[in-house]
Amino acid sequence: xxxxxxxxxxxxxxxxxxxxxxxxxxxxxxxxxxxxxxxxxxxxxxxxxxxxxxxxxxxxxxxxxxxxxxxxxxxxxxxxxxxxxxxxxxxxxxxxxxxxxxxxxxxxxxxxxxxxxxxxxxxxxxxxxxxxxxxxxxxxxxxxxxxxxxxxxxxxxxxxxxxxxxxxxxxxxxxxxxxxxxxxxxxxxxxxxxxxxxxxxxxxxxxxxxxxxxxxxxxxxxxxxxxxxxxxxxxxxxxxxxxxxxxxxxxxxxxxxxxxxxxxxxxxxxxxxxxxxxxxxxxxxxxxxxxxxxxxxxxxxxxxxxxxxxxxxxxxxxxxxxxxxxxxxxxxxxxxxxxxxxxxxxxxxxxxxxxxxxxxxxxxxxxxxxxxxxxxxxxxxxxxxxxxxxxxxxxxxxxxxxxxxxxxxxxxxxxxxxxxxxxxxxxxxxxxxxxxxxxxxxxxxxxxxxxxxxxxxxxxxxxxxxxxxxxxxxxxxxxxxxxxxxxxxxxxxxxxxxxxxxxxxxxxxxxxxx
Amino acid sequence: xxxxxxxxxxxxxxxxxxxxxxxxxxxxxxxxxxxxxxxxxxxxxxxxxxxxxxxxxxxxxxxxxxxxxxxxxxxxxxxxxxxxxxxxxxxxxxxxxxxxxxxxxxxxxxxxxxxxxxxxxxxxxxxxxxxxxxxxxxxxxxxxxxxxxxxxxxxxxxxxxxxxxxxxxxxxxxxxxxxxxxxxxxxxxxxxxxxxxxxxxxxxxxxxxxxxxxxxxxxxxxxxxxxxxxxxxxxxxxxxxxxxxxxxxxxxxxxxxxxxxxxxxxxxxxxxxxxxxxxxxxxxxxxxxxxxxxxxxxxxxxxxxxxxxxxxxxx
Numbered sequence: 001x002x003x004x005x006x007x008x009x010x011x012x013x014x015x016x017x018x019x020x021x022x023x024x025x026x027x028x029x030x031x032x033x034x035x036x037x038x039x040x041x042x043x044x045x046x047x048x049x050x051x052x053x054x055x056x057x058x059x060x061x062x063x064x065x066x067x068x069x070x071x072x073x074x075x076x077x078x079x080x081x082x083x084x085x086x087x088x089x090x091x092x093x094x095x096x097x098x099x100x101x102x103x104x105x106x107x108x109x110x111x112x113x114x115x116x117x118x119x120x121x122x123x124x125x126x127x128x129x130x131x132x133x134x135x136x137x138x139x140x141x142x143x144x145x146x147x148x149x150x151x152x153x154x155x156x157x158x159x160x161x162x163x164x165x166x167x168x169x170x171x172x173x174x175x176x177x178x179x180x181x182x183x184x185x186x187x188x189x190x191x192x193x194x195x196x197x198x199x200x201x202x203x204x205x206x207x208x209x210x211x212x213x214x215x216x217x218x219x220x221x222x223x224x225x226x227x228x229x230x231x232x233x234x235x236x237x238x239x240x241x242x243x244x245x246x247x248x249x250x251x252x253x254x255x256x257x258x259x260x261x262x263x264x265x266x267x268x269x270x271x272x273x274x275x276x277x278x279x280x281x282x283x284x285x286x287x288x289x290x291x292x293x294x295x296x297x298x299x300x301x302x303x304x305x306x307x308x309x310x311x312x313x314x315x316x317x318x319x320x321x322x323x324x325x326x327x328x329x330x331x332x333x334x335x336x337x338x339x340x341x342x343x344x345x346x347x348x349x350x351x352x353x354x355x356x357x358x359x360x361x362x363x364x365x366x367x368x369x370x371x372x373x374x375x376x377x378x379x380x381x382x383x384x385x386x387x388x389x390x391x392x393x394x395x396x397x398x399x400x401x402x403x404x405x406x407x408x409x410x411x412x413x414x415x416x417x418x419x420x421x422x423x424x425x426x427x428x429x430x431x432x433x434x435x436x437x438x439x440x441x442x443x444x445x446x447x448x449x450x451x452x453x454x455x456x457x458x459x460x461x462x463x464x465x466x467x468x469x470x471x472x473x474x475x476x477x478x479x480x481x482x483x484x485x486x487x488x489x490x491x492x493x494x495x496x497x498x499x500x501x502x503x504x505x506x507x508x509x510x511x512x513x514x
Numbered sequence: 515x516x517x518x519x520x521x522x523x524x525x526x527x528x529x530x531x532x533x534x535x536x537x538x539x540x541x542x543x544x545x546x547x548x549x550x551x552x553x554x555x556x557x558x559x560x561x562x563x564x565x566x567x568x569x570x571x572x573x574x575x576x577x578x579x580x581x582x583x584x585x586x587x588x589x590x591x592x593x594x595x596x597x598x599x600x601x602x603x604x605x606x607x608x609x610x611x612x613x614x615x616x617x618x619x620x621x622x623x624x625x626x627x628x629x630x631x632x633x634x635x636x637x638x639x640x641x642x643x644x645x646x647x648x649x650x651x652x653x654x655x656x657x658x659x660x661x662x663x664x665x666x667x668x669x670x671x672x673x674x675x676x677x678x679x680x681x682x683x684x685x686x687x688x689x690x691x692x693x694x695x696x697x698x699x700x701x702x703x704x705x706x707x708x709x710x711x712x713x714x715x716x717x718x719x720x721x722x723x724x725x726x727x728x729x730x731x732x733x734x735x736x737x738x739x740x741x742x743x744x745x746x747x748x749x750x751x752x753x754x755x756x757x758x759x760x761x762x763x764x765x766x767x768x769x770x771x772x773x774x775x776x777x778x779x780x781x782x783x784x785x786x787x788x789x790x791x792x793x794x795x796x797x798x799x800x801x802x803x804x805x806x807x808x809x810x811x812x813x814x815x816x817x818x819x820x821x822x823x824x825x826x827x828x829x
Contacts, residue, residue, distance in 0.1 A: 161638040161721075168718040168730070182645075183803060272722070274714040274800030280549040346711060347799040495642070496803045499719040 003071060004035035010071065014239035015232055016387035018069025019448050026085055029075045033062070033087040041066035042366045042379075043091035045459050045476035046098060048082075048105035053133040054444065054465055058082045060107050062094075063448075063459060063476075069385065070450055072461065077107060086112040093366040093481040104131040104200070119193040119513065122146050130201050131472075137201035153179035153187050161495065165194045172509035176498075183494040188487045195513035203473035208234045208441040208462075211470050212307050215460060218475045219511035220301060224250075224257040225453025226460065226475060227306040232449025233462040233473075234308035240439040244431040246310035247388045252426045253302050253311070255419040258454035259330070260289050260301075262412045262419075265506050269409055270341070272500045273350040278337065285333055292326050295319070310436030320427055327420045334420075338413050351406035355489040355501030358403055367485045369456015369478045371505050374411040375403035381452035393425045408504040441468045455479065455508065477511030522603035522773055529777075530596035534749035535559035535742065537788055544792030559745060563738050571734030574635045584631035585732065585739040591624040592746035600678045601753040602776040604764060609675035614662035617674065617754075618655055621706065624743070625651045632728040639720055643727025646803065650712065650724065653810035654705045657698060660817030664695045665758050667824050674757070682761035690827060695820035696759040701813035703751045705806065707744075710795040712806055722800070749784075752791075756783045 001010045001020060006028050010020035024032060036043070044063040051057060058077040063070055075084055086109040088094040098109040099118035106129040108115075117126075122144050124130065130137045153160075158181055165173035173194035179187040199218060203211055215230035216223045228250050235242055263286040270278025290300040296319040297305055305312050315323075341347060357367060359376030367375060376399065382390040383397040398414035400407035441464050449460045456478025465471035486505050490498055539559045546553035555561075573581065598612045612620070629647050632640035666672045668689060669680040681692075705712040708725035717723050720730070729740050757764060763779030801809060 159638075161642065163720060168720045270799075272719065274710045274717065275798075276545070276716070277549045277796055280551050284550070344799065346801060349805070350799055350802060494803055496722045498721050 003066070003068070004032065004039075006031050006035065013236045013446075013448055015236035015448060015450070017232075017381065017385045017450050019072060019236070019450060020069060021072040021074070021446065021448075024073045024075055026075060029062070029073065030085050030087070032064070032071070032073050033090050036064045036066055036071070037090050039066055040363060042368065042481075043087070043094055043097075044070065044368075044457060045461075045474070045480065046087070046094055046101060047461070047474040047476070048101040048107040048131070049463065049472040049474075050105055050132045051463075051471070052079060054471060058105070058107065060084045060101065061461065061474075062087065063461070065379070065457070070448070070459075072448060082107045083110050084108075085110055088112050088114070091366055092364070093484060096484065097480060103129075105129050106132065116149055119196050121193050121196070123196075130198060137198050148191060150177050150189050150191075151187070155181070155186075157181050158186060165191075174509050178490075178495060178498070180495055183496065185490050185493055185495055185498070188490045188498075190483060190487060192483065192509060193513050195510050197514065199514045200472075200474060203470045206470050208237075208308055208439075208464070208468070208470060211462075211473060213304060215473070215475060216303050216306075218514065219477055219508045220303075221261055221508065222257070222453045222455060222458060222477070222511065223301055223303045224253045224306065225451050225455075225458040227304070228254060229449035229451040229453075229458045229460040230462070230473075230475075231306050231308045232451065233447045233460045234441060234449075235439060236447035236449065237441050237445045237462065237464065238439055240309060241437060242310055243434045243437055244388070245314075245433045246435045246437075248426050248430050249311045249314070249435060250306055251389050252423055252430075253297065253305055254451070254453070255423045255426070256289070256293060257302055258419050259416055259423070260286055260293070261454045261506075262416045263289060263334075265503065266337075266341075266409065266412055266416075268506075269351075269405070269500065269503050270347065272503050273347055275344070275347050278341070278347075281333075281337055285330065289326070289330070292322060296323060307436070308441075309439040310434070312436075314435050320430075323427060324424060327424050331417065331420055334413070334416055341409065341413075348406065350497075350500060351409055352402075352404060354405040354497050355493055355504060356402070356404040357485060357489050359401065361488060362403060362485070365485045365488065366481045368481045369452075370411060370415070370454065371408060371482055371485070372456070373398060374400045374407040376401050381450060381457055389426065389429075393422060393429065395422060405500055405504040443468045453478070455506070456482065475511075475514065477508050479507040479509075479512045482507050483512060516605065518773070519603075519605040519607050523597065523606050523608055525773070526602055526606070527593065527597045529602070530746060530749055530753075531593065531742075534596070534745040535563060537749050537752065537784055538745040540785065540788045541748075541792050541795075544789050545795055548792055548796040559741070563742055566733075566738035566741065567735050569734040571732075571736050573736075574731055576634075576636055577731075578634050580627070581631045581634045581731075582736070584627045585736040585743070587627045588624045589739045589743045589746075591620045592743040592750065595620050595750045596746055596753070598674060599750050599754045600675045600757050600764060601780055602764065603773055604675040604679040604682070606675050609673060613672040614666060614674055614677070615659070615672060618659050618662070621658075621747075622651070622655055624747075628728050628740070632731075635731045637731065639727045639730050642721075643724055643730070646724045647728055649803075650705050650806060650810070653807055653814065654702050657810055657814040657817050658702045658706070660814060660821060661695045661699045661702065661758075664691050664817060664820040664824055667821065668692070674754070678757045678761050678764060681758065682764050689824075691820040691824035692759060694816050694823060696755070698813045698816035698820065699755055699758070701809060701816070703755060704794070705810055705813075707748050707751055709791065711798040711801045712809065714800050752784055752787050753780070756780070756787060 008022045010022040013019045042065045046062045048060045059074045061074040063072045101107045103120040124141050161178040163176040165175045175191040177189045216227040218226045267279040267282025294300045296315040357375045362375035380397040382395050400411045443466050446463045451458050459476040461474040463472040539556045543553040597608045629644040632644040665677050669677045713724040
């Protein structure tokens with residue numbers, strides 16, 4: 001298949017969503033990026049791979065979302081001086097991905113103008129690249145203290161407030177540098193990467209079955225989304241047919257994960273406005289929800305439930321009744337809380353107009369997932385590409401226009417109700433049959449999985465080596481695109497509102513630090 | 515100075531020091547109950563104080579003596595405030611030493627020192643907290659003064675003991691000016707005691723806090739004194755509010771025996787007051803920081819209206 005009149009043939013992968021892959025040259029690399037911008041497509045991910053051990057070379061890959069699906073273009077690079085044309089001037093979200101690719105594999109984006117490290121925190125030297133074949137990732141280096149060049153804001157009365165990476169509460173580490181005048185935020189700059197654990201390096205050499213457990217641990221709150229995306233990638237390698245019942249159960253797990261996270265976020269958002277009653281109520285509901293998860297699926301957060309080829313277990317016989325009763329209770333409890341949220345003037349005053357991202361800005365910056373749908377976006381993989389079982393159960397995507405914290409609260413309520421409805425519908429129409437089909441990973445193949453997690457689209461790109469073990473597995477979290485947008489959402493707001501704005505996005509540190 | 519006066523004065527200070535944390539524990543308990551949570555024990559604040567007094571104090575290298583003495587000054591100010599506020603009896607030997615204006619001054623003194631101490635360390639959060647504390651303070655203090663003045667106008671005295679004595683023993687009448695001033699006083703108390711909707715005493719989100727940001731660098735016995743002082747402040751504000759607006763049951767100079775009755779009356783009034791505070795904190799969310807000036811301006815305006823009502827209606 002050809003796209004945008006570019007002279008290269010895209011081959012469709014054997015995935016349930018339309019994912020196309022093609023090799024491009026440097027000119028086509030740029031043409032493709034420009035064409036995607038023209039049709040208002042988005043950059044999903046950018047990463048590098050080293051195939052020299054398998055007789056190949058360096059390859060940089062970019063994945064774009066457009067109306068036809070996911071376009072995965074890869075460009076072979078020189079092995080001595082691996083350089084590729086910069087695309088950050090077209091997609092602002094590419095900036096950090098390009099810097100990460102430089103830190104991990106040493107590929108340089110020509111003309112990006114930003115050569116600061118992103119994931120490398122002085123734990124390894126500038127000329128060492130953990131994802132290159134000759135390195136094991138086990139090397140030890142003396143930490144060298146280097147200064148990170150934050151952008152300085154100059155002016156009368158401007159001062160900086162550094163926050164983190166160690167915070168007063170128990171949250172993940174990240175550094176936030178605010179430049180403020182009084183209470184007003186002029187600029188926020190993030191410094192992430194404190195949770196870099198070398199997950200992508202750890203994948204190398206694992207069998208695809210072992211990799212499933214690791215993929216489920218990239219970001220704990222999205223374990224189902226990652227496990228499904230990974231399983232989809234493995235299945236696309238071998239064109240494995242996943243039994244229908246397994247697909248339905250996977251969707252049930254994904255929706256239950258979404259509901260648990262939305263419940264937690266809504267409570268935390270209320271708490272950030274010092275509305276403690278919301279936290280207490282939503283925490284109680286979430287806890288009930290997780291306990292039923294443990295009873296029906298054996299794990300509170302649903303870890304290790306999905307494996308390549310299907311799912312691990314069928315819920316016990318009485319589970320269906322229990323799940324259905326719980327959704328009914330949940331619908332009435334959440335409706336009640338929603339009306340409290342809606343009618344609480346003090347709370348609404350905190351939420352409305354706070355941290356606004358206009359639909360126009362959201363499009364320009366490449367906002368994705370839940371946050372994009374709160375800013376007028378409609379993209380939702382479940383609706384757009386309707387893979388099994390979403391194509392069968394009339395999924396209705398939700399959208400809000402205002403793009404403020406209130407909109408992100410409302411979209412969570414809307415998605416909560418839709419997911420509760422979906423989980424009932426999935427149970428109603430649960431097909432009979434096996435829940436697992438054996439899969440084998442063929443040698444030297446490439447596959448990808450793409451799933452709408454609760455935060456946004458999760459992408460897993462998988463490549464196998466000569467014996468069918470993993471040679472490269474790239475896990476992409478939607479937080480990559482959304483973190484930079486948070487910097488814009490805070491501008492012009494007051495410092496004291498930052499926790500609320502941050503929580504309304506609730507982005508993953510672990511998922512982007514890898 | 516009479517013997518009974520000395521007894522009541524001592525009793526007042528001892529009661530305040532001993533039972534102020536109990537009021538904090540009571541409010542926290544009701545907050546938890548109203549949110550459907552299981553509550554911490556009533557004695558939790560005492561356990562906290564005990565723990566903190568037994569811990570070492572860590573002081574930053576850059577700290578000047580101001581940082582070290584601030585907790586003692588703040589604590590002393592609050593203890594003195596509890597001494598001059600007529601909670602049990604109006605026959606207080608310390609009362610002539612400080613009137614309503616001095617009371618506001620004592621609160622201001624404590625505020626200045628805790629803010630100086632917060633800036634002394636040089637961290638961005640301390641400065642942030644100090645700035646916000648001053649924003650709250652410069653609006654809350656005039657409002658508090660106006661509230662006390664409208665009570666003074668009714669009784670023709672700025673001495674708290676005299677005000678309360680005349681109010682408590684005046685023939686029962688409804689003063690519209692006092693009703694309006696009572697609302698203003700409630701607003702000011704919420705702001706001054708770092709309660710919702712102005713500040714959140716339970717928060718640990720470093721960017722939103724006011725009072726917690728000021729004391730972020732304190733630990734050990736310093737922190738214990740500040741926590742204790744915060745309890746005393748809440749206790750003092752509650753007692754002043756009760757004495758001004760619900761003065762019944764307070765003993766006066768001539769009836770020392772009523773003192774014995776005054777203690778259970780005070781406890782009952784504080785218990786109800788604590789419940790109401792917890793209720794206010796449960797049904798409200800925290801307002802945006804730039805709404806705080808509006809909130810306190812409203813309090814000031816209400817206090818001025820109370821004065822005008824008194825001047826115009828004479829009641």
